[in-house]
Amino acid sequence: MSQDDFRALYERLRQRAWGGARGALDTITPERIRAAAADVRTGRTVTLAAPVETEPGPDNPQPAGHRLTSPPEESADSRGLHFATDRFSMNVHGDADTHVDALCHVVYDGTLHGGVPATTVTPAGATALSVDLARDGIVGRGVLLDIPRLRDVPWLEPGDQVTAEDLAAAEEAQQVRVGAGDLLFVRVGHRRRRVESGAWDAAHARAGLHPTAVEFLADRRVAVLGSDSNNDAAPSAADGIAFPVHVLAVHALGLHLLDYLQFEDLVPVCVRERRWSFLCVIAPLRLPAATGSPVNPIAIL
Template sequence: MVVSRREFDALFDAVRTWGRWSPADRGAWNRVTEDRVRRATGTVRSGRVVPLALPWNTVPGPDNPRPALHHMTDLGDVQSPEPATHKDFIAADYHGKAVTHLDALCHVSYRGRLYDGRTAKDVVGAAGARFGAVSALGPLVTRGVLLDLPAVLGIRWLEPGRAVHAQDLLAAEQALGVRIGEGDAVLLRSGQTRRRTELGAWDPDTASAGLHVDAVPLLAERGIALLGGDGDSDVRPSPVDGVHSPVHALVVAAMGVPLLDNLDLEALSAATDRAGRHEFLLVVAPLNIPGGTGSPVNPVAVL
């Protein structure tokens, strides 16, 4: 379903939460109070910890044009008193399709404005961002909900280009026996990681399963605090002419909701299926980077 730019702009204004919270650069994460975190710990029953990050990817490919770096800087042969040490160096241009990362609120602007109406060119510069940086978020701990679309549909994965609409989210809730609530982190599994493992890499910038913009009002109505998936949440090709990542614009710039991109949800899919429940405690600890537009992360789900 194609959405005109005029319709998209009206949708942006409809889900916008500018001026609602203080501090504003935490956006929707202000919904997650200490009491909500305490209640989220009640979802832990077995104590099983499931990591959700992809391996550090140093191999070039159609989905990894700027590979992460990893090399050794000390092999233990430097002349020094005992003990010998082994050291390495890592780096990543992580805003892409290959590194599991968190998008902070300063990462996305629309019509020149960041979340809360801040002018992007005024608050983001060569030294980083003075508003909406990842350092303003800190560790993120809340109830997580997995919407496992392939499991609901009885398929191995959603094909690239498959849009997930609001009715798909509602059907997944009913089938999985879970309901998205205020302050939740919603994780959408398309099966992209499994498809890549079995069929090989492709360019998800041109074709990826993900949310259609018509699903965003439901997430706004439910009051989510974090959104993530095994892609970057946007369906591609984009249904909005001239807007490559419309869900990013709506969720981050309008709603003030951080995004988790490029999760590995395969182990979590298996674990929630075995447990017979699709809620869990989610813990995300971004690096403390003042002015940072996000951070590589290794989120964990605790069942």
């Protein structure tokens, strides 16, 4: 896409934003949550998160830090009461760990979503549109569209792009339809490729959505977008914009994004149950001024 084509797409989508103070999360109404909960059949729960990684790799040069802060080694065999304690640190927006992007994560043309000034993001934290907007959790109907399954391949190769036509074809093949207020999850097979072929520099080569696929999200008025990759493909299809899907989804439409999920536990359950929709519960950490949070989304079938 040329810069002019991208700008035109951005302006079209910005005019179609359907959310309120919490962005598109406001489309998840109590009625839709009750309907998603009522559709639970087996009660089976499945994580959509990958394990947090503490070792460096080609796609994770700044891994999460984890160390035990107590007890001292000599207390292991001693009598009396002792506690084991930990300390964690994390680059939330890396290319390995599962996380949610807040609406303050994407700055474009000096603003955040809805025209909020970018100056609200300060060294002390974000004073607007932080992940605290999701402090009460993101709960609703999740829908998984499996693009490698549609194309009959184990995964999409780095650089491949998912189109709106792919999403519509996956709906038809899986006999499911994405609707307003849904949590849309798009599998590209990133995690399976990483497990079977090893990690690579995903910052420069990864499968993801084509920018024009975001119009599908607008047509269906979804509440959240998530992928087992970064949602954006690399290299980018838009000249001069490294993360066009982030700009279009977060900044223009007000969608919270979930990056680097894993669906390898969920897919066989969906195949066995012959259903690709489920109740989904996502609970970000209470980080009132943060631009994102690690998460462990749970699908309930």
